Amino acid sequence: MARQKVPPTQALTLTIDDQTVTAKPGQTVMDVASEHGIDIPHLCYLDGLSIWGACRLCVVEVEGQRRLFSACSTEVAEGMVVSTDSPRLRHYRKVIVEMLFAERNHICAVCVSNGHCELQAMAQRLGVDHIHIPYLNPQLSVDSSHDRFRLDHHRCIVCTRCVRVCAEVEGASTKGMAGRGIMARIINDLNEPWGDSQTCTSCGKCVHVCPTGALVEKGTAAAEMQKRRQFLPYLTVMRDNNHD
Amino acid sequence: MTDASPTPTDAGPKKVTVATVWLDGCSGCHMSFLDIDERLIDLAQHIELVYSPIVDVKHPPAGTNLGLIEGAISNEEDAHKARMMREACGFLISLGDCAVTGNVPSMRNVFELGTVIDRAFRETADLQPQTPTVGVPPLLPKVMPVHEVVPVDLHLPGCPPPADAIYEVLSELIAGRTPDPLRLSRFGR
Numbered sequence A: 001m002a003r004q005k006v007p008p009t010q011a012l013t014l015t016i017d018d019q020t021v022t023a024k025p026g027q028t029v030m031d032v033a034s035e036h037g038i039d040i041p042h043l044c045y046l047d048g049l050s051i052w053g054a055c056r057l058c059v060v061e062v063e064g065q066r067r068l069f070s071a072c073s074t075e076v077a078e079g080m081v082v083s084t085d086s087p088r089l090r091h092y093r094k095v096i097v098e099m100l101f102a103e104r105n106h107i108c109a110v111c112v113s114n115g116h117c118e119l120q121a122m123a124q125r126l127g128v129d130h131i132h133i134p135y136l137n138p139q140l141s142v143d144s145s146h147d148r149f150r151l152d153h154h155r156c157i158v159c160t161r162c163v164r165v166c167a168e169v170e171g172a173s174t175k176g177m178a179g180r181g182i183m184a185r186i187i188n189d190l191n192e193p194w195g196d197s198q199t200c201t202s203c204g205k206c207v208h209v210c211p212t213g214a215l216v217e218k219g220t221a222a223a224e225m226q227k228r229r230q231f232l233p234y235l236t237v238m239r240d241n242n243h244d
Numbered sequence B: 001m002t003d004a005s006p007t008p009t010d011a012g013p014k015k016v017t018v019a020t021v022w023l024d025g026c027s028g029c030h031m032s033f034l035d036i037d038e039r040l041i042d043l044a045q046h047i048e049l050v051y052s053p054i055v056d057v058k059h060p061p062a063g064t065n066l067g068l069i070e071g072a073i074s075n076e077e078d079a080h081k082a083r084m085m086r087e088a089c090g091f092l093i094s095l096g097d098c099a100v101t102g103n104v105p106s107m108r109n110v111f112e113l114g115t116v117i118d119r120a121f122r123e124t125a126d127l128q129p130q131t132p133t134v135g136v137p138p139l140l141p142k143v144m145p146v147h148e149v150v151p152v153d154l155h156l157p158g159c160p161p162p163a164d165a166i167y168e169v170l171s172e173l174i175a176g177r178t179p180d181p182l183r184l185s186r187f188g189r
Helices: A029-035 A087-103 A118-126 A161-170 A205-209 A231-243 B028-034 B039-044 B076-088 B097-101 B104-110 B113-122 B163-174
Strands: A012-016 A019-023 A059-062 A081-083 A149-152 A175-178 A185-188 A215-217 B016-022 B047-051 B064-070 B073-075 B089-095 B139-144 B154-156
Touching (some): A087 A118, A161 A175, A161 A205, A161 A231, B016 B028, B113 B139
Parallel strands (some): B016 B047, B016 B064, B089 B154
8 A cells, every 4th residue: 555645744943042943834933932931022023913014123133144134024944043132133123113202292191002112112122222313293183083083193103903903804904004204194085184094994903913103093092091902813813724 | 029128338428419401391201200109218328319300499409410401402501401410410411201201391492493383372372473582492493301401410211211221220220230221121111
């Protein structure tokens, strides 16, 4: 009797922070690190959404390479030696967080997300105790036209989680981007007031994936806005299972 | 906190001299300082308050060991007092979010100064609208954190920083150690 052909199990071996780990081809450094209890700092990455690679907080060093790699968008390779923490990486990460604070108007004490904000927590985690860069103090708008939600550009870090969840999970594609660099803004439809949007289903997913107080539920006072994003990995897994 | 009584490196009668100043803030950081409650009695064994809103002295004496600045730099007097503190104090601390980031006072920075003054003193006045110029220091075009005006040695964020954080920072400094301000506080705490 002929033996049945079994596809060979593919496993890669690599090193992350002196720890030897195995991974499947196609996994990212972020995936594998997190499976092994290594929490690489990140803001634009969110499990359940597509990879964006914009915030650069998750940069890691790869042995033999001069440039840095974003862990969320770099696939593992056989024999790779990755370092997720070093004085150089800590310096870059602090500068990134400081630039985010300097670019908009983040006044934690009066923010609805005070105490529940990923930017604020990241500053504390990375040791950002003040901002070396002069604040830009841009005059931005607040869109309160929606019945239930508010978009406050002063508190936005342009991570695009809202854009991705709206397109990929809700399928509405209401949220989008306009402008480039420090002029980049989240927009609704063709840059219309959120309340006038014909495509928004008012599902609130954008609000709950937003890491800061940029997208919030109306009627919340300082420190009252707690995001609930447990739905996201759940929805993603259930949909994947239904397709298989 | 247990067993956190300060142990001065110099156990003699010489106390660490401390100056505090209240610039553009709400005095909440000074309140939080007082909120360290009965530990103040411990602390008083080791520090001498030489200049403060609660001490009737006009200038911090030269050679003061520790200086704490509450509040942002919003007008010319704030900037003057920050420089005065920097000159007098060996080690300068930005105490609280206004001193560290500009915080609430800096929310006017998105507007032109003239617009802010008109809004506060002219548009809202029923009779004889006028801009105060006598006996008040001129406002600066932008509110700044302290470190944009003078070098700062340690930043203790928080709105206000919790009493425990202030107590720990002072105790550690008096003991000759380097405190970690973010262990007990953060922006907006």
